[in-house]
Amino acid sequence: xxxISYLAIGPVIALTVGVVxxxxxxxxxxxxxxxxxxxxxASLLAAFVLGVLQWVEASDNPTTRFNGMVALDPxxxxxxxxxxxxxxxxxxxxxxxxxxxxxxxAEFLALILLALxxxxxxxxxxxxxxxxxxxxxxxxxxxxxxxxxRQDADGNEAALKYFLLGSFASAVxxxxxxxxxxxxxxLSITGTAEFLESNVLLxxxxxxxxxxxxxxxxxxxxxxxxxxxxxxxxxxxAASGISGFMTAGAKIAGFAALARIAVxxxxxxxxxxxxxxxxxxxxxxxxxxxxxxxxxDIKRMLAYSSIAHAGFILTGLVAGIDGVPFIWFYSVxxxxxxxxxxxxxxxxxxxxxxxxxxxxxxxxxxxxxxxAGSLALLMLSLGGIPLTAGFTGKLFVFREAVDAGxxxxxxxxxxxxxxxxxxxxxxxxxxxxHPQAETALEPVAGDSIRIALTFVAVVTLxxxxxxxxxxxxxxxxxxx
Numbered sequence: 362x363x364x365i366s367y368l369a370i371g372p373v374i375a376l377t378v379g380v381v382x383x384x385x386x387x388x389x390x391x392x393x394x395x396x397x398x399x400x401x402x403a404s405l406l407a408a409f410v411l412g413v414l415q416w417v418e419a420s421d422n423p424t425t426r427f428n429g430m431v432a433l434d435p436x437x438x439x440x441x442x443x444x445x446x447x448x449x450x451x452x453x454x455x456x457x458x459x460x461x462x463x464x465x466x467a468e469f470l471a472l473i474l475l476a477l478x479x480x481x482x483x484x485x486x487x488x489x490x491x492x493x494x495x496x497x498x499x500x501x502x503x504x505x506x507x508x509x510x511r512q513d514a515d516g517n518e519a520a521l522k523y524f525l526l527g528s529f530a531s532a533v534x535x536x537x538x539x540x541x542x543x544x545x546x547x548l549s550i551t552g553t554a555e556f557l558e559s560n561v562l563l564x565x566x567x568x569x570x571x572x573x574x575x576x577x578x579x580x581x582x583x584x585x586x587x588x589x590x591x592x593x594x595x596x597x598x599a600a601s602g603i604s605g606f607m608t609a610g611a612k613i614a615g616f617a618a619l620a621r622i623a624v625x626x627x628x629x630x631x632x633x634x635x636x637x638x639x640x641x642x643x644x645x646x647x648x649x650x651x652x653x654x655x656x657x658d659i660k661r662m663l664a665y666s667s668i669a670h671a672g673f674i675l676t677g678l679v680a681g682i683d684g685v686p687f688i689w690f691y692s693v694x695x696x697x698x699x700x701x702x703x704x705x706x707x708x709x710x711x712x713x714x715x716x717x718x719x720x721x722x723x724x725x726x727x728x729x730x731x732x733a734g735s736l737a738l739l740m741l742s743l744g745g746i747p748l749t750a751g752f753t754g755k756l757f758v759f760r761e762a763v764d765a766g767x768x769x770x771x772x773x774x775x776x777x778x779x780x781x782x783x784x785x786x787x788x789x790x791x792x793x794x795h796p797q798a799e800t801a802l803e804p805v806a807g808d809s810i811r812i813a814l815t816f817v818a819v820v821t822l823x824x825x826x827x828x829x830x831x832x833x834x835x836x837x838x839x840x841x
Contacts, residue, residue, distance in 0.1 A: 366426035368418060369433040369485070371411035372441040376478040379404025380471045387467030394466050398456065401470045405448045408481070412441030423841040425487045429549050432487040432621075432841050436685075439838035440484025440617045443693045447609050448477045450697060453813035454704040455602030462509070469509060473606065476502035480614035484621075487841070489538045489548045492618055496534070496582070499614065500527050503607050507599040519598025526581070526591040534578025540571030541626075551841060553626040565630075572627050572634050576619070576641070583615035584664075585641055585671040586648040593652075596664035597717065601710060604660060605703030608667050609696035616674055616692045621840045624682045635679045635765070642679070643773045645672030650777040653784045660717040662784055663702055666743060669781060670695055676774055677758035680765040682839065687761055689835040691754035694824055698739050698751060701817030705736040708804045722788060724797025729804050733792040735814045742821045744785035745778050749825035757832075 367374065382400050386392060415438035423434035431437075452459075452473065462469050479499030486492035504527060508520025542548055544567040545556045562568060577588060584592040596604040627634060649669030656662040674691050677684035709725065709732070710717045726733035742749035755778065759771045824831050 364426050364428055366431075366433060368411065368415060369426040369431045369437075370482070371415065372408035372445065372481050373478045375407035375411055376404050376474045376481070379407075380474045380478075383467050383471050383474075387464075394460050397467055397470055398452070398459070401452060401474060402449065404474055405445050405452065405477075408448070408477070409442055409445035412438050412445055412481075415441060420837070425551065425841065429551065430486070430488045430491045431482075432485050432551075434841040435838045436617070436621065436840040437485035439689060439835065440613065441481045443613055443689075443696075444477055444481050444484070444610060447606075447613065447693075447696050447700070448473070450700050450813050450816060451602070451606040451609065453809040454605055454700055454707060455600075456809040457707065457807055458600050458602045465509075469506075472502045472506050472509070475499075476506065476606075476610065480610045483614040484617035486618065486621075487550050489541070489550065492550070492622075493531070493535060493538065496618070497531060499610070500531065500582075503611070506603045507595055507607070509603070510600060515598035516600065517598075519595040522591055522598075523595045530578050530581035530588070533574050533581075537571045537574030537576075537578055540567050540574065542571075544568035544571060550622060550626045554628060557627070557629045568630070569633060572630065573637065575622060576634065576638065579615055579619045579622075580641060580671075582611055583619070583671045583674075584611070584668050585675060586645040586668055589645070589648070589668045589671075592668060593661045593664040596667075597658060597660045601660065601703045601707035601717070604663075605700045605707075608663075608699045608703070612667070612671070612674070612699075613692050613696055616678075616688055620678060620685050620688055623678060624685060625840050628681060631681050635681070635767075638675055639679045639762075639767050639770045642672045642675035643770055645669060645675065646774050646777045647672075650781045653781065656784070657719050658717050659706055659719050659722065659788065660703075662719070662788075663699065663706075666781070666784070667699065669777065670743070672777075673755060673758060673774060676762045676767075676770055679767050679770065680761035683764070684758065684761040685839055686832065686835040687754070687757035689838055690824075690828070690831060691758055693831075693835075694750035694754050694820065695743075697817045697820045698742050701735060701814055701821075702739045702743070704810050704813050704817070705732050705739075708732060708810055719788065719791060722791045723795040725792040725804075727797055731811075732804060732814075735818055737789045737792065738818055738821060740785040740788050742825065744782045747825075748822070750821045750823075750828070751825070753825050753828045 419434045459469050479495045482495035504524045508516045510516045545553050581588040649665045653665035677688045742751035745752045745755045
């Protein structure tokens with residue numbers, strides 16, 4: 362008998378209903394964008410509420426539903442809540458771009474909700490096949506969003522690159538699933554852990570290869586080096602609001618899936634995969650930092666910065682289950698910071714992000730002091746300056762890595778963090794200490810952008826100064 366629980370997939374149902382409602386209303390009635398935006402917001406609010414209800418239900422009795430396909434545990438619940446909030450902020454940031462789509466706004470909003478549904482299900486997947494399906498739902502939606510502006514050649518190129526490389530990464534991930542199944546005889550994430558805990562593999566080559574391919578497939582999704590080649594071109598070519606959404610959503614869901622697999626399925630082999638993850642983290646930190654130093658385009662700079670931050674988050678994963686709460690803390694706070702940064706980029710460069718050169722930010726403090734102040738705060742947080750969420754997140758993951766015996770990795774990360782301050786501070790220097798160009802336009806942020814930036818600034822400072830409340834929550838957000 363199928364173990365059905367509609368609450369276990371409640372956030373996904375809410376978002377799917379929102380997609381259907383938006384498309385049907387757009388086709389059947391002449392309505393303005395505010396109605397469709399209201400439906401999307403209502404769907405996100407429903408997903409948030411259902412995520413909270415999942416937390417209440419699963420706190421005392423974490424389990425799996427649908428014959429072990431979907432997890433109903435605090436880990437999945439927190440992922441749903443966090444991604445629903447990210448969706449609201451992303452919708453606010455991308456709203457000017459959505460309005461600019463005219464009649465295509467319904468498709469645009471539907472794709473955002475579908476991508477979020479896939480991302481939420483990634484965090485809740487307790488079965489490799491379910492994880493693969495949710496990964497593809499999210500990925501295909503993001504491929505289309507990356508090239509949604511058909512007339513934009515850069516956007517079309519970004520979408521094609523993302524699609525081709527993403528398809529290859531999905532194939533690698535699926536091959537990893539096949540090898541894991543060959544070694545353990547099960548596709549269940551929790552079942553794999555039970556098998557490995559109660560059996561000794563005389564030949565573990567297939568399992569090691571499977572773990573490696575699974576990590577590679579998900580490393581692509583979170584843009585960890587050396588599987589990062591798609592990120593700079595895609596972030597630069599896609600519209601700024603979409604670039605921020607891709608970065609934020611993929612980081613949270615990708616690391617959630619990676620953490621669940623690593624600390625649940627393959628925890629008995631942590632001594633084998635943790636050193637490989639440590640090397641991947643160090644490589645991501647070094648490559649992302651060094652290449653970000655050379656950029657003259659702020660979107661490419663943020664792309665390489667995201668590669669470095671993927672390495673910082675992986676630093677927490679080497680600690681196994683002890684590092685999971687701080688992976689949550691870092692990935693969620695980083696998601697809001699990068700959304701805020703791309704919000705400013707979308708205002709300065711236009712919704713489509715056609716102007717993203719660093720020189721466009723010269724004298725921004727004179728033209729738009731609020732935007733400049735917001736971006737300066739976010740740059741300081743991304744650089745890891747104390748009293749910001751970025752500093753707190755780094756501090757926690759570094760501590761866990763040291764406790765796990767990876768002092769060398771933390772030393773690499775600290776040195777790279779100091780070097781990375783250069784390209785973050787360079788933006789602040791441009792905004793406050795360089796004269797503006799004579800032809801510079803005065804950027805004007807709409808109401809949705811101002812609300813998003815206010816929320817992001819509060820989160821960045823609040824969790825930097827008083828991280829305790831969020832730490833208390835994520836400490837309980839562990840996989841079943």
